[in-house]
Amino acid sequence: MKILHLVATELRRLTATGMARLALVALMLVPVLYAGLYLWANNDPYGSLKDVPVALVVEDTGSTLDGKAVNYGEEVRDQLLDDASVGWHVTTAEEAAAGVRDGEFDFILTLGPDFSSALTSASGDSPTQAVVQLTTNDTNSFLATTIAGQVAEKVRASITERVGKEAALTLLNGFATVRSNLVEAVDGATTLADGTTTAAEGAATLAAGIATASDGAYSLAQGSGSANVGAQQLDAGLQQLRAGSADLPSQTAQLNAGAQQVAAGNAQLATTADQVAVAVQDAVNQVPAARAEIVAILDASSLTPEQKAAVLARLDEVGTAIDDGNAKVQEADAQIGALATGSAQLAAGTQQLADSAPALTNGIASAAAGSSQLSGGLQQVAQGALDLSTGMQQLRQGSADLSSGLNSIDSGAGTLRDGLAAGLDDVPNQTAEQREASAQTISDPVALDTSAVTKASNYGAGMAPFFISLAAWIGIYALFLIVKPLSRRAVTALKRPFTVTTAGWATPAVLGAIQMVVVFGIITLALGYQVEHPWGMLGFMALTSATFATIILALNILLGSVGQFLGLVLMVLQLVTAGGTFPWQTLPGPLQVLHQVLPMSHAVDGIRQLMYGGNLEMAGADAGALFFWLVGALLVSYLGARRLTRHRTLRDLRPSLIG
Structure with a gap:
């Protein structure tokens, strides 16, 4: 009962005055505002790319292909405007250059005058690679530059597929013409072989007759x-x-x-x-x-x-x-x-x-x-x-020579016929529909078949585990601005370091759990993110907040204000090593070691497993790691409280809102 009494006493202190209650509410809302506003602002940024202003400059003068006029630049322009993946603005090169400098446009996509002629040059003697020119300005937005590269690559892939299909179709149509001519050639070679056989037989008969006539x-x-x-x-x-x-x-x-x-x-x-x-x-x-x-x-x-x-x-x-x-x-x-x-x-x-x-x-x-x-x-x-x-x-x-020559011609004609017939079998016999399908396959030979073991509903849901964990730390850190790590009077009066330590931890742990409940409501109700294991995730979030409360408690007990500052440093360090944005394997070697050790890494991974419906055993291992930190920090806090029971000053008896 002493622990509950101490917790109640601390809560009464935190709500003793209007200013105290206002401060408590404000600090309780810090993680809610942080997680809620940030996730709301980044809920679906890719779905809003259509609002990103992009200049599209088409200077293509066109070309000819198989006797027909073509202008791939205009086709690409129409396709991009219909697709509307970003906010395309068709403009001149001068206006685009000025716009990307003053921030009117985030980047420029330019199709030059020789765009079509380069794409059709493969059919001539001087093939030239077509160029899609991308102009960016990192002062507008570095991420806009990254997006520009992805958009340009998508445009390039689309153009490559389109032109590749036409080139492949032209090639296959050529094969069809070759096959048709080969069929005629085989028929002609067969007729030739039959004729040379007859001629050879006639020449043999003629030679025999001439021999008889010669004898006569x-x-x-x-x-x-x-x-x-x-x-x-x-x-x-x-x-x-x-x-x-x-x-x-x-x-x-x-x-x-x-x-x-x-x-x-x-x-x-x-x-x-x-x-x-x-x-x-x-x-x-x-x-x-x-x-x-x-x-x-x-x-x-x-x-x-x-x-x-x-x-x-x-x-x-x-x-x-x-x-x-x-x-x-x-x-x-x-x-x-x-x-x-x-x-x-x-x-x-x-x-x-x-x-x-x-x-x-x-x-x-x-x-x-x-x-x-x-x-x-x-x-x-x-x-x-x-x-x-x-x-x-x-x-x-002469007739004998003629007969021998015709026999050689007959043999060659047979070889020609058999060779043409064998070559005919190697040329595909496709209909127009089959050639169209083959051209499509050649131009785009690999299809991406994606499957996900688990999947976040959108970008915001993908970032939620990281920002929930960070909000939990920030929330506890903010609470310790007004929550006393230990009751100095209790330390002096009770001489029970375990009770005092447990009570000092329980107050921020309870308040942190309330923060996590509110944050959970924000992400599930307000933002509508799907959670596969809601109760498990809510409990894991409470465990995460309680663990962070224990760590910051231990730092405050051991080092006081310096410990509070180190809590901020530790938050920054975990912000880098938690692997919330990029895979943790991309970190330098020493930071990868810290990723495996620090608690926020386990908090992010555990929330991911529970939120997306991943491996519950891994979530359990992450909970075990957090619990290990919790117990270890409690033990450190207990040892610090025990030390304090032996060294007291008059200042320890003065309660204060902060400090």
């Missing part, structure tokens, strides 16, 4: 040569016959005149006549075969039908003449034979022979002349056949 031409050359030899032999025989029959008319005349003389030599004449008849008959027998060979030669030659007919007509005249001569010779032979049987008939036979001898001589002469012409023609035919054989040999070699 060689045989023709040999046959025409043999025919020429036979014609020469026939011509020689006919010339001999012509020479032999040239004197036949005179001989027949002599025979007719000297029939008696013939009778004596008719036996010899009959023998001679038989020989002549046999020779002439042999010549006649050779004429059809020779004519057939000549006809074959003429058919195989390049002579015109008229020329062939003329040669055959001439040959037929010779044959007719030979036949006529043969008939006459046979008749003469018969007459001579008849002459041999009877000299009576000799005169009449010789007269008839004399009458027919000129015609016979003319026929033999005609046959001789025809055989000469036949021999000359067959010689020309033989020479032509020989030339034909030589040409056919060359043609045979």
